[in-house]
Amino acid sequence: MTSLAGGRSSLKLVLGASAAGIGILILLALCIMIKFNKSLMFWKKQMGNHPNVEVFLRNHESLAPKRYRYSDVKKMTNSFKDKLGEGGYGGVYKGKMLDGQMVAVKVLSETKGNGEEFINEVASISKTSHVNIVTLLGFCYEGPKRALIYEFMANGSLEKFIYNGNPSTNGRLGWETLYNIAIGIARGLEYLHRGCNTRIVHFDIKPHNILLNEDFCPKVSDFGLAKLCTKKESMISMFDARGTPGYIAPEVFYRSLGGVSYKSDVYSYGVMVLEMVGGRKNIDVGVDRISEIYFPHWIYNHLELDELGLQGLMSEEDRVNARKMIIVSLWCIQTKPSDRPPMCRVLDMLEGSLQSLPIPPKPFLFSPARSMKDSSTTSEL
Numbered sequence: 001m002t003s004l005a006g007g008r009s010s011l012k013l014v015l016g017a018s019a020a021g022i023g024i025l026i027l028l029a030l031c032i033m034i035k036f037n038k039s040l041m042f043w044k045k046q047m048g049n050h051p052n053v054e055v056f057l058r059n060h061e062s063l064a065p066k067r068y069r070y071s072d073v074k075k076m077t078n079s080f081k082d083k084l085g086e087g088g089y090g091g092v093y094k095g096k097m098l099d100g101q102m103v104a105v106k107v108l109s110e111t112k113g114n115g116e117e118f119i120n121e122v123a124s125i126s127k128t129s130h131v132n133i134v135t136l137l138g139f140c141y142e143g144p145k146r147a148l149i150y151e152f153m154a155n156g157s158l159e160k161f162i163y164n165g166n167p168s169t170n171g172r173l174g175w176e177t178l179y180n181i182a183i184g185i186a187r188g189l190e191y192l193h194r195g196c197n198t199r200i201v202h203f204d205i206k207p208h209n210i211l212l213n214e215d216f217c218p219k220v221s222d223f224g225l226a227k228l229c230t231k232k233e234s235m236i237s238m239f240d241a242r243g244t245p246g247y248i249a250p251e252v253f254y255r256s257l258g259g260v261s262y263k264s265d266v267y268s269y270g271v272m273v274l275e276m277v278g279g280r281k282n283i284d285v286g287v288d289r290i291s292e293i294y295f296p297h298w299i300y301n302h303l304e305l306d307e308l309g310l311q312g313l314m315s316e317e318d319r320v321n322a323r324k325m326i327i328v329s330l331w332c333i334q335t336k337p338s339d340r341p342p343m344c345r346v347l348d349m350l351e352g353s354l355q356s357l358p359i360p361p362k363p364f365l366f367s368p369a370r371s372m373k374d375s376s377t378t379s380e381l
Contacts, residue, residue: 065126066138070145077105084156089117089224094152102152103137117224118146124200124226132188134211134221153219155212162207164279172311175318177216178276182325183350184218185210189269190343192220193262201227201236201261205268206247207275236260246281247271251337263337266346270332274299277310277325296333299326300362320354331360 073095074080082094090109096102108118118141125136138149155161158181161173173181185205192200202209203225211219225242236259243252249267251257275281278295302308303326313319328349334340339361341349349357 065122065136065149068138068140068147068149070140070142070147073105073107073140073147073149076103076149080105080107095149097137101137104150104152106148106150108146108148115146118148120226121148121223124223124228127196127198127200127228128192130188130191130195131217132184132219133191134219150221153211153221154214155216157208158210158212158218158276159207161212162276162279163281172279173216175312175314175321179321179325179350181210181212181216181218182273182276182328183347185220185269185272186343186346186350188218188220189265190347193265193343198228199262201229202265202268203227203242204244204247205265205272206244207272208244210272243268249337250335257335258337261337262342263340266332266340266343267337269343269346270329270340273325273329273332277322277329279311296330296363300330303327303330303359324350324354324357327357327359330363333363334360335364 068076076095076097077093078095080091080093084092084094084104086092090107093105093107094102095105118139122136122139125133134153135151136148137151140147140149162178164172172178189202189205192202200223202220202223204222205220209220209222211221213219227236229236242248243264247268249260249264251260252264274296278299280295299308303323308319308322308326310322313322328341328346331339331341331349332346
């Protein structure tokens with residue numbers, strides 16, 4: 001009996017030890033699983049939508065430009081030695097390819113992890129081929145390291161040349177050059193809206209995103225906010241306001257004015273041409289709303305009086321071209337999208353006779369509240 005009792009005690013000890021061991025193993029397994037899940041979530045957060053971008057690149061491999069390794073990008077930019085500019089997305093660096101071709105390398109910020117702007121840029125610009133659209137030569141996508149490789153534009157952005165008192169240049173461009181630039185941009189936009197198999201709405205037309213080559217030929221750049229749609233689609237479904245304050249069409253904020261469409265680019269183009277004519281920004285965060293919209297009102301009133309009072313009009317041809325640019329831009333910034341001309345009509349008006357141009361109605365000029373301005377999506381090149 002004593003031996004049987006001792007056996008039972010030993011069995012209980014063994015079972016108890018086994019249960020304790022199993023409990024410890026389960027606890028360790030739970031700890032490992034929790035740690036693994038946390039690590040997985042961390043890496044998913046770090047990688048963003050990397051797999052989605054890779055799927056996109058595979059599906060569009062035949063259309064996408066050449067893919068480069070990050071080490072190649074460092075070599076062509078001499079380890080990012082020569083910086084050309086900075087924006088909200090990152091920086092732009094001067095580089096040289098192996099064949100000696102000069103390039104501009106746009107390095108996207110690692111904080112923008114979802115890859116949306118990268119996909120927008122590659123998807124939209126890879127569908128284009130036009131003298132007034134900047135050429136994308138290649139790209140790099142290695143996890144968070146992303147870069148877009150463009151043709152180099154010797155004169156940089158239009159923004160440097162059109163504002164009075166800009167210390168980075170020796171003065172404003174001549175009226176003939178400004179007029180030709182306005183026509184070139186209009187041709188680029190007309191191509192995006194009608195010339196591609198897929199209609200592309202840029203949504204961020206502004207002087208900063210117009211690049212100039214050595215001959216001052218303008219090229220539309222920065223397609224990070226672009227939307228693609230079929231030509232049959234007249235309206236674009238949007239859940240957020242996108243663009244840069246001062247250039248955003250009013251219907252982007254107030255849908256009651258009309259649906260968002262390619263006419264939103266027309267509005268931005270009109271604001272930009274007014275800035276080219278007046279040598280000043282249409283919107284200035286340092287002034288009140290009355291001053292923000294002063295120049296378009298002023299230029300409209302003086303257009304009716306035929307007293308433009310613009311600087312540098314050296315000839316009758318300059319005067320005619322300046323007047324055409326003003327009339328066209330005022331048509332483009334009409335509040336209702338239906339009242340704005342398409343870009344093909346803009347080209348006809350710019351290249352046609354001044355006498356055939358009707359004066360547009362005085363536009364009800366739009367300036368969104370500063371709260372809207374602060375919350376809108378902006379893109380800086």
